[in-house]
Amino acid sequence: MFLAIAVILFCTPFIWWFLFLQKYKSLSVIPGPRPIPLLGNANDLGQTPQAFFNNCSKFMKEYGDVFRLYIADECKIFVANADFLEQIMSSNVHITKSRGYSLLKKFVNYGLLTSTGSKWKTRRKMITPTFHFKILDQFLEVFNASGDILVDKLSQEVGKPSTDLYPYINLFSLDVICETAMGVKMSTQEGENSEFVDSLRGWLDIFMVRFFSAWKRYDSLFKITSEHSLNEHYLNVLQKYSSTVVERRRSEKAQEKKEVTDSDFGIKRKVALLDMLLESEYNQSLTNDDITEEINTFMFEGHDTTTSGICFALLALADHPEVQDRVYEEIEATVGDEKYVTMKQLQDTRYLEMVVKEVQRKYSAVPIVERQLEVDAKICGVDFPKDTTLTLYLYGVHQNEKYFPEPEKFDPDRFLPERQSERHNYAFVPFSAGARNCIGQKFAMLDMKVTLIKILQKYKVSPVPGYKPELGMAAILKSYNGINVRFQRRSHEMK
Numbered sequence: 001m002f003l004a005i006a007v008i009l010f011c012t013p014f015i016w017w018f019l020f021l022q023k024y025k026s027l028s029v030i031p032g033p034r035p036i037p038l039l040g041n042a043n044d045l046g047q048t049p050q051a052f053f054n055n056c057s058k059f060m061k062e063y064g065d066v067f068r069l070y071i072a073d074e075c076k077i078f079v080a081n082a083d084f085l086e087q088i089m090s091s092n093v094h095i096t097k098s099r100g101y102s103l104l105k106k107f108v109n110y111g112l113l114t115s116t117g118s119k120w121k122t123r124r125k126m127i128t129p130t131f132h133f134k135i136l137d138q139f140l141e142v143f144n145a146s147g148d149i150l151v152d153k154l155s156q157e158v159g160k161p162s163t164d165l166y167p168y169i170n171l172f173s174l175d176v177i178c179e180t181a182m183g184v185k186m187s188t189q190e191g192e193n194s195e196f197v198d199s200l201r202g203w204l205d206i207f208m209v210r211f212f213s214a215w216k217r218y219d220s221l222f223k224i225t226s227e228h229s230l231n232e233h234y235l236n237v238l239q240k241y242s243s244t245v246v247e248r249r250r251s252e253k254a255q256e257k258k259e260v261t262d263s264d265f266g267i268k269r270k271v272a273l274l275d276m277l278l279e280s281e282y283n284q285s286l287t288n289d290d291i292t293e294e295i296n297t298f299m300f301e302g303h304d305t306t307t308s309g310i311c312f313a314l315l316a317l318a319d320h321p322e323v324q325d326r327v328y329e330e331i332e333a334t335v336g337d338e339k340y341v342t343m344k345q346l347q348d349t350r351y352l353e354m355v356v357k358e359v360q361r362k363y364s365a366v367p368i369v370e371r372q373l374e375v376d377a378k379i380c381g382v383d384f385p386k387d388t389t390l391t392l393y394l395y396g397v398h399q400n401e402k403y404f405p406e407p408e409k410f411d412p413d414r415f416l417p418e419r420q421s422e423r424h425n426y427a428f429v430p431f432s433a434g435a436r437n438c439i440g441q442k443f444a445m446l447d448m449k450v451t452l453i454k455i456l457q458k459y460k461v462s463p464v465p466g467y468k469p470e471l472g473m474a475a476i477l478k479s480y481n482g483i484n485v486r487f488q489r490r491s492h493e494m495k
């Protein structure tokens with residue numbers, strides 16, 4: 001009897017492993033490192049953001065732009081090929097995010113980023129008008145005002161041998177997202193609301209730990225770790241903050257009793273994304289909790305991404321003085337020494353736009369996104385079973401020599417209209433594409449451009465000798481040894 005139980009216990013995991021491989025047999029045509037029975041390729045990916053980043057690049061070199069890995073009970077297909085990406089991203093069926101997104105759910109719940117099916121479709125339709133051109137035009141005020149504070153703060157760095165940009169740009173981006181999403185001036189750049197800032201950072205740090213842990217990612221196991229209570233505390237602070245803002249704003253609105261129509265958005269005063277949700281024609285069906293999950297989604301998606309974009313842009317400009325000179329000449333010609341950057345000026349700074357795009361290619365802020373197949377699917381001739389995880393390796397496609405020769409080279413001219421039109425439409429997808437693309441794409445481009453203009457009007461950035469960023473990725477691409485440049489005041493400083 002004991003022997004029989006022992007044999008069953010010993011054999012069950014191997015039977016599970018055999019059935020698991022059988023399920024994904026059709027994907028054996030896709031190359032990838034050989035999995036270890038039961039463990040799969042968990043050890044091949046690495047346990048740190050840097051190792052993860054380096055190993056993914058290594059696998060792409062070794063196995064090509066579509067490769068396979070078995071991680072825990074998931075078969076992950078990494079896709080850095082534009083034809084595959086087109087079929088996945090343009091589909092209205094394959095829109096469900098992978099199980100990995102569940103780590104975010106305590107904060108963003110089932111907001112736009114993580115929801116699927118009819119809930120996601122209704123919300124997307126509802127939220128799209130909140131990123132209307134007229135609203136974005138108003139947000140320029142926030143980008144400009146917060147940018148002025150940033151430029152002021154950076155003056156203390158002039159002449160130092162090295163400045164890590166990340167802390168400065170991160171607080172700037174937090175101020176921007178809090179004011180545009182919630183309508184609240186947080187003044188984090190001026191040292192206020194430090195509990196909120198610490199909680200957001202703390203939660204993001206623990207998120208990273210869980211992302212790379214084989215067992216902490218499971219809620220039931222995470223509960224027994226020392227990080228759990230701290231995580232709950234951070235989440236409490238964040239949730240309480242946003243839900244209080246939502247409640248307060250709703251009751252203020254009820255008092256105002258002002259009708260705002262969808263046709264002109266009633267633009268008379270500065271509104272936040274939160275106001276747009278409260279005023280949307282669907283608002284009857286949105287509870288405070290519904291709105292809070294969307295506001296938290298904006299907070300999550302909308303600050304670390306733009307921080308990464310601005311930081312890497314300044315690093316690239318420091319490393320390429322000839323590009324920086326061209327950008328500066330364009331700023332002189334279009335914006336001059338004006339303090340307020342307008343929408344028209346942003347449209348006229350075309351070279352800067354190419355630079356920001358090349359930064360997103362070379363240092364893609366969101367390096368991977370994931371979908372999980374809810375049905376069997378044939379993609380580019382390969383049969384993908386239901387439950388396969390599709391890891392859309394955005395950083396990988398941007399480094400793919402097929403679409404971007406000499407991918408290591410920083411060359412904004414890749415985005416000249418004539419060169420862009422020769423390229424596959426899905427070769428450059430930093431904001432994803434198709435139904436589940438980034439809703440904040442225009443917001444992000446304007447935010448990053450205003451900030452870069454303001455900084456470059458005043459300062460010249462140059463490289464720190466011997467410094468090279470140590471890139472790593474989880475949800476966002478980051479440098480783990482700072483993003484270091486040197487600041488110099490421009491001799492023809494614009495006011």
Ligand code: HEM
Binds near residue numbers: 113431436439441
């Ligand atoms: C450089 C800046 C940014 C980049 C590179 C970026 C990139 C992306 C990508 C790749 C996705 C797809 C995610 C996925 O499929 O899992 C996404 C989705 C999303 N982004 Fe962004 N993002 C940026 C800034 C922003 C900003 C500023 C906001 C809000 C103010 C925002 C809000 C969102 C939301 C709500 C979604 C989910 C959309 C949906 O699924 O319908 N993003 N973003």
